Amino acid sequence: MVALIAGLLVLRFLPALPPVWLACLLALAGLLCLPSRAYPCGFFLIGFGWACASAQWALDDRLAPELDGRTLWLEGQVVGLPEVSDGVVRFQLQHAASRRAVLPTRMRLAWYDGPPVRGGETWRLAVRLKRPHGLVNPHSFDYEAWLLGQRIGATGTVKSGRRVEAAAGPPAWRDALRQRLLGSDALGRAGALAALVLGDGSGLSAADWRLLQDTGTIHLMVISGQHIALMAGLLYGLVAGLARWGCWPRGWPWLPAACSLAFAGALGYGMLAGFEVPVRRACVMVGLVLLWRWRFRQLGVWLPLLVALALVLLVEPLASLQAGFWLSFAAVGLLILIFGGRLGAWSWWHSLGRAQWGMAIGLLPVLLALGLPVSSSAPLANLIAVPWVGILVVPLALLGTLLLPVPWLGSALLWLAGGALELLFRLLTLIASGLPAWLPSTLSVWSWLLVALGALLLLLPAGVPMRSLGWFLLLPLLCSPQPRPPAGQAEVWVLDVGQGLAVLLRTREHALLYDAGPRFGEFDMGERVVLPSLRALDVRRLDLMLLSHADNDHAGGAQAIVQGLSVRQVWSGEAGALPASLGAEPCESGRNWQWDGVRFTLWRWARAGDSNQASCVLLVEAAGERLLLTGDIDSNAERALLASGMNLRADWLLAPHHGSRSSSSSAFVRAVAPSAVLISRGRHNAFGHPHPIVLARYGALPAKLHDTVEQGALRLRLGTFGEARGLRDERRFWRQK
Structure with a gap:
């Protein structure tokens, strides 16, 4: 095995x-x-x-390349529970058919300002289809791997549509139950109750998810192995307790009945949650553990885990692309290691504390390998939250859901469950305020192996020789593993933030962020992409955040950066149009300074007539190699920049306004004469950036083009006259060019 x-x-x-x-x-x-x-x-x-x-x-089974970006009429059935956030309805369509093309088996669609969509309904839709594609940044969420792991062959945006057939059967029943739960009086925690009962987390806000991440309690708000095991354990304990107290019929063996009832309860809970891949994985594990408890205890405790792992991977080999797969099996293995083969019994409080401490240490290498945040407060938060949710909230929520047909009784139980959740969230807020989540810098393979060995040593029983050495092996976490550029050079990262811009410039002792990415409702690129990338690159402090102008695609993520990192100064070409909380100061044209032998120069058009023209331009020079960052200046601002007398010759040019036709004028392109052009844009963006005419101008120089859509985040070392490297160039079988 x-x-x-x-x-x-x-x-x-x-x-x-x-x-x-x-x-x-x-x-x-x-x-x-x-x-x-x-x-x-x-x-x-x-x-x-x-x-x-x-x-x-x-x-x-992915969308054919010739259909990428095309709009087709198709018909299919909605599967799962649709999500609604910021006026956008997101849902999955299965077995869609079109007269004009063969389509993937499953697709994930978004409908902006769309009508209510229910699970199980059949719709005829006009959809702009896209091949699976995600942003690629240092230690960011790999959306393409997630889509492939879910066997989703296409994404798309719905333009229009109509319902062909109403929902029926279990999907319709689950959706109706969700509406009942979301409409219940649960003291503002109806969304969390839906997550616990149905596995639907769309009712939780971005602030709720951030709080759960900071405290390491996300696993409590999604139906995972813990909830399935909890249901099975409650039913098993009920039968075992009745047998122990003499209330079980003498003629019926209690152990087979307890195992059978526990497995039936786990399956029922799984079906209520939609029986998605993580739930199926949990049911398999619970079933094997119950079978081991009933008949095969002589085979040891590790065999059920190996059998479950083998079965899950045989049924769905792509499960290994999901972070939840690694975390769930690692957690079970850690519990076996912590509690297996111990002499004597621990009290329940000691057992719970030991489990949380062991999880915090043991899962550390897994979280580092997956690039996930590490919660410093997780042991304390879980020590309180696990029994609170498992013993109080989940039973109340399930019982309340079961008794909803009974007047007032089911609603009252849901109100109590919501009140218990509200109290828990307030407590978690207090804990997170002092100990937020922490994302260590990216470790080398050897550093990670040392940390993993140290965690293993610390989990061994007390008295094992050299056990305390584990603390010293964790020291690479506190070191700075990322090499800094030498004096006279600058490391440049053009992050992949879709239709927006965020550029990190780092010298030996300083760091500057030029723009902070966009924000779309609750989806904040500053929080989701820029901030994790900066932390992974070992940037713990910004000496300057320079926001070219106040447009959302350049400054939308600034607030998240200021909240998550120490930022000494904020400058902008439109300081007055930014939130006062940023404390932005105006960009002063002609200002220049040096950091570690690298020279920086600013320019801004004093007579700018709109936001794009007011962009603050930054020229960076290291060892004679020059980079020009232009924000969203248009051709009028470019003429003013040419008339300023500033030496614009540059080896690297960030294409003004993402390659818009209104920018990159012929005179400007000839004056800069770059050897390479950097383009930051979103795939299939609505503006058509970059424009073919602009690309032709750069091609006539000739200049080499580097595009975040094609290459992901771009990295170059200014001062070495080397090449730019894209993270998408690092081969992964699920990534497409």
Whole structure:
């Protein structure tokens, strides 16, 4: 089983997939090895071949390239529970059919200002379809991997549509139940109750998710293995308690009844939650544990975990692309390690405290490898929240949901559950205010191995020799593993923030952020992309945040940056149009300074007539190599910049206004004469950036183009006259050019 699991897990780390015929040939070779002494190698090849073939089939089910960006009429059924946020309805459509093309089996669609959409309904829609694509930044959420793990072959935006068939059956019942829960009087926590009962987290606000992340309690608000195990444990404990107190019929063996009832309860809870992949994984694990408890305890405690891991990966090899897969199995393994083989029994309070402390230490290497934040307050928060939610809130919520048909009784229980949740959220807010989540810098492989070894040593029983050495092995977390550029050079990152801009410039001892990315409602690129990227790159303080102007696509994420990092100064070409909380000062044209041998010069058009023209332009020079950052200046501002007498020759140019036709005039392009042009934009953006005429002007120089859509976040070292590198150039089999 270890060899089989290893073969299945290798898929996660492949830069490219072998052809399907080769994967099948490897699996066949593995079958031939089974009767020999090389049977472990055989099981490895079987797992590897099956995982690669399954992944290739999922890739083949993606939207055809010739349909990317096209609008088609299609018809399909809504699956799962649609999400509504900021007036946008997001839902998944399955088995969609179109007269003009063959479509992927499952698609994820967004409908701006759309009508109510219910699970199970059939719709005829006009959709602008897109191939799966995500932003690629240092240690950011990999949306493309998530889409492939869900076997979603296309995304799209709905232009119009009509309902063809009303919902019926279990999907309609689940959606109706969600509406009842969201409409209940739960002291403002109806969305959290829907998350606990149905696994629908769309009712939780961005602030709620941020609070749960800061306190390491996200697992409590989604139906995960913990909730399924809790339901099974409550039912198992009920039968065991009745048997212990002499209330169970003597003629009925209590253990088979307890295991059967517990598994039935886990399956029922899973079906209520929609039986998605994480829930199915949890049900498999719970079922195997109950089977082990009933008949196979002599086989040890690790065997059920290995069997569950193998079964989950055989059924869905792409599960390894999901962070939840690694966290859930790692958590179960840690609990076995912490409590297995101990001499004597611990009190329940000691057991709970030991479990939370062990989870905080043991999951640290997993969180670092996945690029997820580490919550310093998680042990304390979970020590309170786990029993509070598990023993009080979930039973009240489920019982209240079950009794909703009974006048006032079900509503009263939901009100009590909502009140308990509100009290918990207030307590978590107090904890998070003192100990927010922490994202360490990206570690090298050797540093990560030291941290993992240190965590393992600390989890061993007291008295094991060299156990205290584990604390010293955790020291790489406190060091700065990211190499700083030498004096006279600057490291430049053009982050992939979609239709917006965020550029990090770092010298040996200083850091400057030019623009902070956009914000769309509750989706803040400053919080979701820029801030995690800065932390991953070991930027803990900004000496200057320079916001070219006040447009949302350049300054929308600024507030999140100021709240998450120490920012000494904020300058902007439109300081007066920014929120007063930023404390922005005006960009002073002609101002220049030096950091560690790198020279910076500002320019702003004093007679600017609109926001774009008021953009603050930044010229950076390191060892004779020059970079010009232009914000959103248009051709009029470009003429003023040319007339200023400033030496505009630059090796690198950030295309003004994302490559808009109103910018990059011929005179300006000739004056700058860049060797390379950086373009920051969103894929399939509504403005058509960059314009073909602008691209032709740069191509005539000729200048090499670097596009965040094609290459992801761009990195270059100013002062070395080297090439720019895109993170998308680092091969992953699920990423597409």
